Amino acid sequence: MTAPPVSQLSFDELGTPLREVTFVVLDLETTGGSAKADAITEIGAFKVRGGERVGELSTLVDPGVGIPPGIVALTGITTAMVRAAPPVAAVLPALLEFLRGAVLVAHNAPFDTGFLRAACERHGLAWPRPPVLCTARLARAVLPREEAPSVRLGALARLFGTTTTPNHRAPDDAAATVEVLHHLLERIGNLGVQSLEELLALAKDSAPHRPTTGQRRKRTLARGVPSAPGVYLFRGPRDEVLYVGTSGDLARRVRSYFTAGERRRRVRDMVALAERVDTVVCAHALEASVRELRLISAHRPRYNRRSRNPHRGWWVTTTVEPFPRLSVVTTPCDGALGPFRSRGAATAAVDTLLDAVPLRPCTPRIPLRPVATPCALHELGRCAAPCAGLQPVAEYAPAVDALAALVEGRDDAALRRLADAVDALAARERFEDAAARRDRLADLIRALAGTQRLAALARVTELVGARPDGRGGWEVAVLRHGRLAAAGVAPRGVAPMPVIDALRLGAQTVLTGPGPLHGAPHEEVRLLHRWLATGGTRLVHSEPLWSEPARGAPSWTAWAERARPLEVPD
Structure with missing residues (x-):
């Protein structure tokens, strides 16, 4: 297959760049215990963007109850100190406005967000559900245990040598958390995490699923992977192909294996074995999907479970x-x-x-x-x-x-006879027999419809389809006897017909085989049919004309889908 060069996606298309993210780093002091039973006594928050503080919110809060002696000893906040402070109902609107459009960051974030959600619920305010980043979880996902046995805020502050020492007062603890966050962001840059989405996914790593130190080191395998649609191949120590996958953005997908806390045990085992990642850049997602099928068939990777036998059936x-x-x-x-x-x-x-x-x-x-x-x-x-x-x-x-x-698909009289037989059984109140025959007929209709649709496409010597790419251009595919023979893109501002003519001239020659699909793998034909029949794809050229039988089973698929279990009277 041939294709004109594909322009790289801009960095912004990969997700939200971290340099453009606004973080609100927050800490709360409370009367202790449960968010439903206890109250907030102090709020400290800093708005941070691009490594710089751009806003601050700090206030004591009157909890409306006395502060327990144990909490006074821990925080130094007394009941007398908060008696003249505003209640939480007066503080919440300003805090929610401060959070607008930002990512909420806190150390042990579930504790802080739990108190804020409960306060909003008590006072009839809608919780805005901002993205939440927990620096404790992020630290555990990024730092090896030998370097950071503990991820408590005080331990991390000592590890990184922060200028502010946490002391259980909200402004100081929030300021220390800002410094810890910046140090952690420096570490994840070496892991290939460049967007907010990747950062949040990394912080979701939990202990049972967290990558090992060896797996973290392998995040370097994602370096140099292009930001383009295509296929990626993980290779093992003997250069064998371990796994084949496809993505509309190779860089983002490959990085996710090392930063997103991959939960599938088989894939985690595969990453532990991988020594190299190869990529094949494709014109668009359709070509990538077809190449994935073909590469899985050719290499039969041990960690791919599907499509290993494309002709099997x-x-x-x-x-x-x-x-x-x-x-x-x-x-x-x-x-x-x-x-x-x-x-x-x-x-x-x-x-x-x-x-x-x-x-x-x-x-x-x-x-x-x-x-x-x-x-x-x-x-x-x-x-x-x-x-x-x-x-x-x-x-x-x-x-x-x-x-x-x-x-x-030349005659559907047999289907009509079987459908009439189902109706006759139901009319005689033989509902169980009618339901059994109906289900069998529906299965046959689906099988016939699939064969006829795919066979009709496989009969076409050459077909050209074009689909809008969403950016003012066209994704183009040349099909021959149910196989993808060429793929390319006519970007916005480029006349599509010269691109199509060039693709047709350089398209792969297809040798046909026996059977309704002329030797084409049924998964590939089904993939191409779906692409042609959905997403606004336009038919540019067909030789001979692509058509499906008028009396074929596809006209009966609505009957098969409407089939429902018949009601059996008591």
Whole structure:
């Protein structure tokens, strides 16, 4: 696949740059205990932006109750000191305004935010739900235990040598927290964290999930990863591919494995083994998704669970013999139905198809001149006994043609008969039988619709689609027989047709194979179909014309989705 160069995303598109974030670093002193039962006695807050203090709010607060002796001994705040101070109801509006548009920072933030939320609730004020950053959690996520055995504010202040010493007074503790925050932000710069979103994700790391020191060191693997759509490959010590993924922003996604507290155990194990991250920049998300599928298929990475076998699936087809029967196979041939995810699902489809078309349900191979004795199925009226010569080839052939017409979408008469049978059972109040048949028919409709949609796209020799990229340009894809053959972008201000012509000239040559999808992996065809059918994609060129059968199963999908369990009278 070829593509014109992709312009890098600006830094602002990666998230909110930390240099542009306003932090309000806050500390509260209280009467102690629970936020619901106790009250605030002092508030200290500093507004910080770009490493500089740009605002300050500090006040004692009258809690309306006496301050316990233990709290007086700890903070030095007495009941007499707060008697002339404003109550919290008078302070809260100013504090909430001070917080507007900022990230709330506190040491052990759940304690402080709990008291503020409870105060807002008691006084009928809406809590603005600002982003909250806990410097204690951030310190534990950033600092190794050998350097910082404790992340209490006093311990961190001593570690970093802050100019303000915490003393359980809100203004001083808030000032010390500002310095601790700045020291921590210096540390995370070395970890590749550059945006607010990444910072908040890093601070959510909890002890059971926190990356080890070795994993932290591997955050350097994210250096140099471009900020563009594409595919990334984690490689192990023997250069083997451990994991393949895709993202609209490679830099942000790869950094997240080291800074976002990845919760999946398998992925954490993979990161511990990784020695290198390779990337493939793509024109847009569609190309990235297709390349991901192909790379997973090629490398079969041990930590990818899906798409490792893109051609794997079960198909329903007819055997090649004078009296064809339905068979479940793993290799598709022309006219096959599928793919199904399991053999059981394919076998269930066979049972429903036998209700739809009068093919023989038995499995023995019947020669052109049959000599067998009719079986019990003939006695039950379910088979015309071609095995005994009671049904010649010419009389059996229409059933084979009816199956082909149903699978290819040329005739939906069989679906109508099955739907009528469901209605007839319901009319006779055989609700359980009707529900079972309805569910089986709905499954068959979905399978037929999927096959017909994908086969219609795979038949097209060349198709060009263009989708708005959201920035005034166009994402372009050239498809050939259900595969992505070229991808590119016509940016805003660039005429799209010359870009499309160049992509068509350089597009990959596709060699077709057997089966309804002409050898294309069903996951790739399904991905391309979804891209074409959603998101405002426009059809630029199609040779031959891309079309789906008018009497095909897609016209029945609404019936299948409307199917609901029938009410059974008491």
